[in-house]
Each structure stands twice: as structure tokens, then as C-alpha cells.
Amino acid sequence: MKETIQNNNSNFKAGYVAIIGKPNVGKSTLLNTILGEKVAIVSSVAGTTRFSITGIKNLPNAQIIFFDTPGIYEPKNELEKRMYSYAYNSILDADVILFLINAKEGFIEYDYKILNKFREILNENKIEFEKVNLLCILNKIDLIKNTLEIEEKIKNIKNEFPFFKEIIPISALNNTNIDLLLEKIIKYLPYNQKLFEDEEAFKLPLKLQISEIIREKIFQNVYQEVPKSTAVVIEEIRPGDVDKNKIIIEAYIIVEKENHKAIIIGENGKKLKLIGTQARIEIEKLLNKPVFLSLHVKLKEKWTKKTDFLSQLGF
Template sequence: MEFTAVAEGFRSGLVAIVGRPNVGKSTLLNTLVGEKVAITTPIAQTTRRVIRGIVTTPSAQIVFVDTPGIHKAKSLLGRRLNDAAQAQSVGVDVLVFVVDGNTGIGTGDEWVATNVVASHKGPKIAVINKTDKFSKDAQLPKIAQVSELASFDAIIPISARRGKQVDDVLKAIITHLPEGPLLYDPDDYTDQTINELIGEVIREKAMHGMREEVPHSIAVEVEDILPGNKRDVQVVHATILVERDSQKGIIIGNRGANLSNIGRAARPEIEDILGSRVYLDLRVKLFAQWQSDPKKLGQLGL
């Protein structure tokens, strides 16, 4: 594929977004890209794959790498997520370290700063997220606290959810990118496949409102996307996978109510992705102990 010629001085590069779970990394990625490329829920370890979001401006192309939250792993999946997050922070041009300014800096942030951020030799930008939840007077002490964690080229307080000062993050990143060519087509905003995008939307809707251990046991496979019997309708066949038989009943709900709600919530976003009306054929299947089974994790691409 031939890309559009770029002006002299054009910059491009890889930027990893790292931090502990639930600090708003995926929300920041979506806001920067201007499209939903990563699902978001209040549940820790929602992000399971390394997701790339692409921003192309007249002067630069930034390829953001959203990594799973680094946490104390309790399963093979958890260990693989940690390994993926740390591996993706190596060799990038700029590292963006996100902390939750509302809950404050904790031992998890300190661990990520010591073991991931400090080892990055290139430019490092710290982002103090969720400023919409605390006063402006509280920002300076938090900036001082973050500055003690590592040597940062910039520390920027933002609200990713509200888009406040997110442009400042983008400008700081571009300043520290090397000159280089386009890495992706300028029209691309992610490297995920259509099936992956749809599967993640379904998983996000399935995770909302579920009890305690169920969300972490959910995976989604999109088997087929086929033309429907009616014009401008596509049929999406997808399966929600769970680890235990008892979880099937929770996902399905009384007379299929929960499963219907998941489909109803997911359908509009899937229609946006496909650009057509959608009939969603959604099923639930037992995939026993998949989080601890290397072969099954491989089947799911994890």
C-alpha cells in the first residue's frame, strides 16, 4: 500500500501507555484517537490484549500501544497480561505513565514506576488522570508526588473522560517523537480486526452488571459475519465463553433476559463498526478453566 507523501520534519513512532489497572489507560487511548478502540469498565484487568490506536495529524503519526494493567497475577492469564504489558514498553519511542489522581499514588504505581517506567531510556510523560474528581488545589501535591517516582519529561494532569488537557498530552508526545515516515495508512485508527472489535464490544457489555468472579471468566469468540436475508443487514454469530457451568446461567439470566440485554446493548456499537444493521446471534458456551490452560489461552489469542 502506498501512503500519502509527508512533509519534511514529519514525526512518527510508538507510544506505550502503562500503569496499574483501572487508572484510565483505555479511556485516555479512546479520547486521544477519537474512536472507541478499547473497551472500558470499572472492573480491573478489563484490557486483555495489547491494543494499538493510531492518531495521524498533519505533522505526526502516533501509534499508541494500550497495555493491560500491571497487577499481582493470580492466574496464567494474569501472568501473561503482565508479561505483555512489560514487553510492549520496551523499544517504544515515548512512554506514557498513567496514575489515578483521585485514589492517589499507591504501591502499585510505585511498582510500575520502578520496574517499567524507570527502565525506559527514552522520553517519559506522566499523566495524572481523573482531575474532574478532585480540586485544582490538590493537583500540585499530586504532581510533586509523581515527580518522585521517576524522572519525567512532563507531568500533565488531565481528565480523560471529559477530554480536559488531553491535547496537552498529544502535543508533549509529538514533541518527543523522532522524525519518521507514516507507519500506517492515514485513515487507519486501529490495527484490530473487525472480529476483534466486535468481540470486545460484546465482552464489555457482558461484563457490566455481572457478579464478582464472573466478569474475569468471560471471553468472546466471533465465528462469522454473514450477509442477512434482508438488504443492509449482516448476521453476526458470536459465543460468550465462561469457565464454569454455573456461570452460563448467570450470563443467560431468567428466560434469557441477561443475554438479551447484552445483545441489545452491543448491537448499536456493532452496527457502527460494520456500517449496517445487524442481527446478533449470541450464544453461551462452557470453556472450562480457560484462564489457566495454555492451550485454551492460545486458542483465544491470549
């Protein structure tokens, strides 16, 4: 991927940036904020991101290719193993790594675990830890009212982890310090020509984009445990029989347990209807056409362990 011609006459920089950190820390939100458009799904449920979403940021003096990663470091089933391997590969490909922590919580056990895992991965691949451009990003600073508290936290991190090249407080949600972050990233990128002319190069296939939208609406409308055991399959996308301008989409929500099915459908089908309506509105924006979304729920036990099914889902 990195076979590009070095152009020493130019000040232009280009490279890869991986966003890592524990679930729910705001990785996908940061990617969306940097790109100024929604490419990755976001929810308050930990474990939202399953696919490694990539986005290209073009600036006058640089092109940055960002990898959003799922916050999985201890894979427990086949699905998580596949998710983990995305995170793993993007770390090895990256010129700069953004290690996100929650500013309010500071470093907690999960963060230490990820940091250790990260060292292990580098070791296995014979990459010297000190040579890696690892930046510590304190996200969600909007949750801290006292700026002195932020300064104190930065000071402590500097003492405890001298290997971070930069420590940058941001709010991905409120777009605070994002320009500063980009500046710092560019500082560590190699001099390079543009790596990609086509900004669409990394977009997920259409079916996957649609299933991600539906999955986000499930995460946003159904309580904690259920979304984790759901997948969305897009069976068919076709023009309407009568109105050819209308797009018909047949989709299935796959759940692992019978009672999850009832929860997603809700009383008198109300929940499913809400999920469907919210998803349809967003899909219509994506396709720029009216959409009829047919949404059903199916039971498939232990799908997170079934390799064939996971491949079918795009993993």
C-alpha cells in the same frame, strides 16, 4: 518496526507511545479520547483490556502510534501471562511512555509495583532508566474539586520521582488537557517521516472487534467477578438466508463456572437479552448493516489456563 528513514530536513515527528498503569486507571479511555473514536473497550471493572489495542493519531506535525496495554504486571495464569507479554513488548518498542496514576489516590502501592517492574524490564534489556521518556499522567482530575490539591500533588511527585520528564494532570473522560498532553508527547518523539500511511493497519480483525464489543457489554451489565472469567468466541459471520443484506453472527460467551452461566443469562434470560441488544446496536454501527446476533453461553472450565484455547481466541 522502527525501520524508517530519518528525514532531517523536515520538522515532522513520528513514534510509538505506550500507555501503562494499573487496572481501571483510564488507559483505554485515554486512547479513545485521543483518537476521537472508540477503539478500546472500557468499563468500571478492573482488568477490562486483554488485547493490546493500538491506534494511530495523525496530526499536521506528527504521527503518534499509541499502544493501550492491559494493566497486568503479576501474571497469575496463562491468559494473564499472554496479556502481560503485550504490555512488556510495547514498553520496549516505545519512544515515550505514559505512566498513568489516579490523581485523587496519588501514588499507591500498586503504582510503585508497576514502576519497579518497569525498571526491571529496562534493566533486563539493558536500557538506561534515565534515558527513557517517562511522563507521569495524573488522570481523573475531574474528581478533584480543589486545583491547589492538584498542584500540591504535582509538586510532591516532582520531589519523589525526579526522573519523570513531565507531570501532566488530565481528565481522559472530560477531554481536559489532552491537547497539552499531545504537545508534550511530540516534544519527546524523534524526527521521522510518517511511519504508516494506512490508518487501518493496526485494527483488530473483524471477529475480534465484534467479540470485544460483546465483552464490553458483559462487563457493563454483570457484576464484578463474573466478567473476568468470560471470553467471547465468534463462531460464524454470514449473510442472512432470506435477507442477504442482513448479517448473521453466531457467538458464544465462555464462562469458567456453572453459576456464572446463570448470572449472565439472568432471570428468564433477561440479562443475556440486554447484553445481546446493546452489543447488536454497536456491531450494526461497525458493519453499517442490520445484524442478527445469536448469543449463547457455554461452560468451559479453566479456559484461562488452556493454551490451545487461548490461541484460538487470538492471544
